[in-house]
Amino acid sequence: MKIKNICCIGAGYVGGPTMAVIAQKCPDIKVTVVDINEARIAAWNDKDLSKLPVYEPGLDTVVAEARGRNLFFSTEVDKAIDEAEMIFISVNTPTKTYGKGKGMAADLKYIELCARQIARVAKDDKIVVEKSTLPVRTASAIKNILDNTGNGNGIKFQILSNPEFLAEGTAIADLMNPDRVLIGGDTTAEGEEAIQALVDVYASWVPQAQILTTNIWSSELSKLTANAFLAQRVSSINAMSELCEKTGADVNEVAKAIGMDSRIGPKFLKASVGFGGSCFQKDILNLVYIAKTYGLNEVADYWEQVIMMNDHQKRRFADNIVSTLYNTVSGKKIAFLGWAFKKDTNDTRESAAIYVADDLLNEQSAVHVYDPKVVEERMYADLDYLNTRASEENRKGLKVHQDPYEACKGAHAIAVLTEWDAFKTYDWQKIYNNMQKPAFVFDGRGILDKQKLKEIGFVYYKIGEGA
């Protein structure tokens, strides 16, 4: 079966870039990305490519090539479902904020709505692809809805699991050259045929050896497992960073030393102010919830510790600023360089910066932020979401700057929260000259040149290294 028409429900950080790359690589396939968020779709259709709703290096070029040719962004969900032979579900699956499983389980209401909509609209057989990250065994729930809520005229649905492994900031490179593409499906003849149809789409640019097919439950669970392992590495190195600070060891040297062991490997060992992003925490909490549901309490406790370590890392970074600044930051200006959860993205979901700012605002500090890609309203929305204080208080306590030198002017301390490359190139002498003395830098990403900053006169603290 050759796919000619793809629909993707959800034009977010995954749906948008992933479909843009499929469309660019498969000019014979019409790809329509739909969303209920009209503003988002309008932004995807904006002639000015700097207005795309997702900032990813290289995305604008891909969109420029494919959009209007075989890549379309639309709010007409029913029409796109009707036309497509293959429908990707790429909607958000946040942590539940209410009811059973609150604060742990994935909220699958958007997934269920998609399944019901597909069942209602479909007039012929469809392959439905889980692109969102889902709890293991969600495919059976989707299948149940598709088979039982439709118009009952014998339409057949095949469900595939095709989790996405792209990381933000490198999404286009990851999609163009993935370590692997994982496709899980039914082991029946119809299942195999559906798997092959999706394999053929990816085979346009991904070598066959990197396209891995499994049963559907293995595929669903592999996604949660991959994120749990990645986050666990960050929490492990962050745990060691605290011990390094106490003992005189340097966490970067430790990371290099262990990373040269080929069994450990060098990647994902960068100590930080704590991992953020929309997925690590959500997916681990979901894993913990699933384990508990099966009565596997030791498994649940093991993974929950990864989150507890991360919370501790964020809190102790803020604590260290307060205690170093003579136990009070009340009325003191603290400049933040960075708000995004990592460099090269405008995404701020679960960014460590939000929690550090919240702690410092509790200490009555004046927080001044500069981030090259995050807009002011996003920062206030992030703080408001925590519900720690009134919205007006957040606006009073946190000021946003368009110029990093202005953000740092008159500050008692600078905290580096995101590892944007540009921060390394700043005129640090100029920044120093305009700050209160002693001028402190708390480098939560370990990116600045310690030697140079000390020579200028800064009191410099780097995560994972004693002062």
Ligand code: NAD
């Ligand atoms: P997102 O919030 O950026 O995008 C989801 C989009 O789905 C939103 O624009 C929303 O309006 C839309 N939507 C929700 N319900 C809809 C409906 N019924 N009909 C039409 N549109 C609907 O989310 P995201 O970051 O793209 O993540 C999507 C999924 O992919 C999640 O399950 C996430 O865990 C997973 N994932 C994310 C990443 C990442 O880097 N962000 C990477 C891999 C996997």
Ligand code: UGA
């Ligand atoms: C992560 C995974 O890397 C992707 O494979 C996965 O598809 C995605 O989650 C998802 O499911 O959403 P992402 O969150 O976009 O991607 O970015 P990462 O590069 O993994 O970084 C996550 C967080 O960990 C960031 O805050 C980053 O700064 C931090 N990190 C990462 C460290 O502190 N140290 C490291 O060594 C690596």
